[in-house]
Amino acid sequence: MRFESAQLIKLEDYKETPYTIKNVSLVFKLHAEATEVISSLTLSPRAGSDAGAPLELDGDELTLVSLKLNGAVLDEAAYSASADKLVVTSPPAEEFELEVVTRLNPTANTQLMGLYLSQGIYCTQCEAEGFRRITYYYDRPDVLSVFTTRIEADKSTSPILLGNGNPQETGDIEGTDRHFAVWHDPHPKPAYLFALVGGDLTCISEKYTTASGKPVDLNIYVEKGNENRAGWSMDSLIRSMRWDEKVFGREYDLDVFNIVAVSAFNMGAMENKGLNIFNDKYILADSDTATDTDYEGIETVVAHEYFHNWTGNRITCREWFQLCLKEGLTVFRDQEFSSDERSRSVKRIADVIRLKSRQFPEDQGPLSHPVRPTEYKEINNFYTATVYDKGAELVRMIKTILGADGFRKGMDLYFERHDGDASTIEDFIKCFEEANSADLSHFSLWYHQSGTPQLKANGCYDEAAKTFTLELEQTTPPTPPTPGQNEKTSFFIPIRFGLVGPNGDDLEFSKVEGADVKGDLLCLTQAKQTLVFHGIGARPVPSLLREFSAPVKLESTLSREDQIFLMRHDSDPFNRWQSAQVLMTEMLIEMTNSNVPAGKEAFIEALGHMAEDDTLDHAFRGFVLPLPTEQGIALEIGKDVDTDAIGSARDTLAMEIGLALYDSFKRIYESLEMPPIFSPDALSAGKRMFKLRCLSYMAASGKQEGAELTKAHFDAADNMTDLMGALIILVTQSHAGAEDALKSFENRHQGTALAMDKWLHTAARTPSETPIAALRTLTEHPAFSWDNPNRIYSLIGGFLSGNTRGFHAADGSGYDYLAEITLLLDKTNPQVASRMVKSFGTWKNMNAERKVKAEAALKRILSSDQQLSTDVKEIVERCLS
Numbered sequence: 001m002r003f004e005s006a007q008l009i010k011l012e013d014y015k016e017t018p019y020t021i022k023n024v025s026l027v028f029k030l031h032a033e034a035t036e037v038i039s040s041l042t043l044s045p046r047a048g049s050d051a052g053a054p055l056e057l058d059g060d061e062l063t064l065v066s067l068k069l070n071g072a073v074l075d076e077a078a079y080s081a082s083a084d085k086l087v088v089t090s091p092p093a094e095e096f097e098l099e100v101v102t103r104l105n106p107t108a109n110t111q112l113m114g115l116y117l118s119q120g121i122y123c124t125q126c127e128a129e130g131f132r133r134i135t136y137y138y139d140r141p142d143v144l145s146v147f148t149t150r151i152e153a154d155k156s157t158s159p160i161l162l163g164n165g166n167p168q169e170t171g172d173i174e175g176t177d178r179h180f181a182v183w184h185d186p187h188p189k190p191a192y193l194f195a196l197v198g199g200d201l202t203c204i205s206e207k208y209t210t211a212s213g214k215p216v217d218l219n220i221y222v223e224k225g226n227e228n229r230a231g232w233s234m235d236s237l238i239r240s241m242r243w244d245e246k247v248f249g250r251e252y253d254l255d256v257f258n259i260v261a262v263s264a265f266n267m268g269a270m271e272n273k274g275l276n277i278f279n280d281k282y283i284l285a286d287s288d289t290a291t292d293t294d295y296e297g298i299e300t301v302v303a304h305e306y307f308h309n310w311t312g313n314r315i316t317c318r319e320w321f322q323l324c325l326k327e328g329l330t331v332f333r334d335q336e337f338s339s340d341e342r343s344r345s346v347k348r349i350a351d352v353i354r355l356k357s358r359q360f361p362e363d364q365g366p367l368s369h370p371v372r373p374t375e376y377k378e379i380n381n382f383y384t385a386t387v388y389d390k391g392a393e394l395v396r397m398i399k400t401i402l403g404a405d406g407f408r409k410g411m412d413l414y415f416e417r418h419d420g421d422a423s424t425i426e427d428f429i430k431c432f433e434e435a436n437s438a439d440l441s442h443f444s445l446w447y448h449q450s451g452t453p454q455l456k457a458n459g460c461y462d463e464a465a466k467t468f469t470l471e472l473e474q475t476t477p478p479t480p481p482t483p484g485q486n487e488k489t490s491f492f493i494p495i496r497f498g499l500v501g502p503n504g505d506d507l508e509f510s511k512v513e514g515a516d517v518k519g520d521l522l523c524l525t526q527a528k529q530t531l532v533f534h535g536i537g538a539r540p541v542p543s544l545l546r547e548f549s550a551p552v553k554l555e556s557t558l559s560r561e562d563q564i565f566l567m568r569h570d571s572d573p574f575n576r577w578q579s580a581q582v583l584m585t586e587m588l589i590e591m592t593n594s595n596v597p598a599g600k601e602a603f604i605e606a607l608g609h610m611a612e613d614d615t616l617d618h619a620f621r622g623f624v625l626p627l628p629t630e631q632g633i634a635l636e637i638g639k640d641v642d643t644d645a646i647g648s649a650r651d652t653l654a655m656e657i658g659l660a661l662y663d664s665f666k667r668i669y670e671s672l673e674m675p676p677i678f679s680p681d682a683l684s685a686g687k688r689m690f691k692l693r694c695l696s697y698m699a700a701s702g703k704q705e706g707a708e709l710t711k712a713h714f715d716a717a718d719n720m721t722d723l724m725g726a727l728i729i730l731v732t733q734s735h736a737g738a739e740d741a742l743k744s745f746e747n748r749h750q751g752t753a754l755a756m757d758k759w760l761h762t763a764a765r766t767p768s769e770t771p772i773a774a775l776r777t778l779t780e781h782p783a784f785s786w787d788n789p790n791r792i793y794s795l796i797g798g799f800l801s802g803n804t805r806g807f808h809a810a811d812g813s814g815y816d817y818l819a820e821i822t823l824l825l826d827k828t829n830p831q832v833a834s835r836m837v838k839s840f841g842t843w844k845n846m847n848a849e850r851k852v853k854a855e856a857a858l859k860r861i862l863s864s865d866q867q868l869s870t871d872v873k874e875i876v877e878r879c880l881s
């Protein structure tokens, strides 16, 4: 484990290694407490490097057993070895072989980085810097090598042995109860893509033939008993492979593609070459234990990891500052895949909700950083919503600016030019510029400058002149912890727009002055621009940022009436949703300040209209209905936040909407019939969600019947989506049936960890006078464990993100508790501890009373006697900066 002394890593210090590693041959003798790893490296001095430079290999908590150079034991004077470094002082000037033997204890590995055991299954996680916990190596993404892996283990406990690449040989080890398997990966790769698995697993298999006719064996390995829960993942994998051939012209490149699901995993999944390892949450699904959202999540993550084979593996990153090169691009690709498989506008809304709820808070507080950062202390802290989700938005903007064909041309050039490379964002952008003869230099600022730009828009119609004048102004508030970025420069902002006429159609215009406009796209390049549209026959309502064409915060000066007009008539479904959100947020903020918002009745009526409009998708209507979350409202308020006031305003508005539209909601709820057999397809899922959202308002209305129907929905549920949907309503709205429902859910699902995770998540959201006492009681529940990340993300994460009033309780008890468990978790798993402590990231937005408590809790972490990991220390320090 790395501790607080870790230094600042800077992009500007990047240097190639003095040696290259052509081949790596690994032998793993797997034993639960003493695994031996024999690593044989073929090294050569890199042309142009200082001759005779020392060979310095990375390690982390390693124990060296022996070291040989060109077959001879190396004299102790010729090297030095510590837990985190191996230095061979003066290696030969010609190609040489180094044999490094290390011994590991997989059982004691609670960080879940390197080689560890998950429920008796040996598995590895090497991204970003886990390989150095296995053997001394150049553990950095720009050192590519051909790996051969021999795995030896007990036949009884590990009948299945898997590695990267293609299987080569298997056999028994004579005279023992052990066996071996050899895997060879012909594609040179960095160490972070290395993986192995050993265990008593079972699998489901399919045959796939690539577009050019190459056969591939597909296998998904799971713990025994789960084989009937992997079908959806296999289906998603096959659809992903076809889609990448069709949309990006990318084929798979090995004889086998293996996926393994494990239950102890820090993140979602990992794209190791030919051997993806998954958190079982993103593999296992059946209607009884998985919600529609889980099915969607599985489809997305399976696709994401598969797509990494080209964007990440065949073209990897030069160093970790380039993380968005593979992550932003691959998120964009998985979003596009889901859009093609489902409804594009609904998917866009879901992605924007995610961006605004996770990335916007990050970018508007002390944890803000550029999509392509230039310094870090702990790379694990940079697997963020900014790198992933804002990174995907930047790729989407490139496509918006260049058009679909131009984007494809740039991608083709990128694949052609950089296949086999460890690349940079600059390389990537250059491909789009060259393929399109375009200049993206101003656009590139998005990668380097942090913060969410605010876009102010003001429009004015001149009836006599038939002109419409649109003033646009951008400002990006300073983000203090980004070094040297207190003065922000103007971004290149692509804005899709329409001028909506009285009948709802976009108005034509004869010419426009003041900005570059192509069709429905205008590009804002300066701090302030005034556009004049000519030949406008009637007063328009401007609809800006259609499809959310740029990740900015739009502050419109539209009247409530105009906003309601857009909500009802905009031809862009995304902006209809956006208008409803703006209206709800504005009204909730007014209510938080104890004001009665103007136009509330008109808004509620418009909402009812949309709910009843059968020309709209069920899923779309389901997304329009709910109020913004308490966290979302808090972010919009931005300062002096009182979470109790936000909570009551939100409860009140939900009750008012529920009461006013009760009959509509009831009619919809009762008229929507579900097919007798569960199917997770988008249409059925949309219908289920829409019904539940109507039900949620009926329950919130205060009418007894609403609560009763919710309890009846819960009792009648024959799938997890309906069961959970009703449970969340009962629990978060504190209905009388909540306790019984929790009990009955528990009886039904105890013993199924992934289902009980949902129970923990929901129970953590229970409103309470003594939320921390309630949470402590839940940590004693048999379904909870401090040793498994999924349990912690569900219970603690559920509390931090879903019980806003509890976490931000004015007495500071939520902050104290988070400090306490951060220290506890940091002892065993710093990555998980660091993800939890990030919830302090919005503390500066709180009111004075809360800020004092949060600051004290953060300082208490720093001043603890316990030695902090670099992971936690870096986040806490940035929060306090």
Ligand code: TRP
Pocket: 125, 127, 128, 266, 267, 268, 269, 270, 271, 304, 305, 327, 380, 383
């Ligand atoms: N590359 C993985 C992905 O996004 C991320 C990942 C999985 C990861 N496990 C990790 C990153 C552990 C850091 C540490 O697909």
Ligand code: ZN
Pocket: 304, 308, 326, 327, 330
């Ligand atoms: Zn990824």
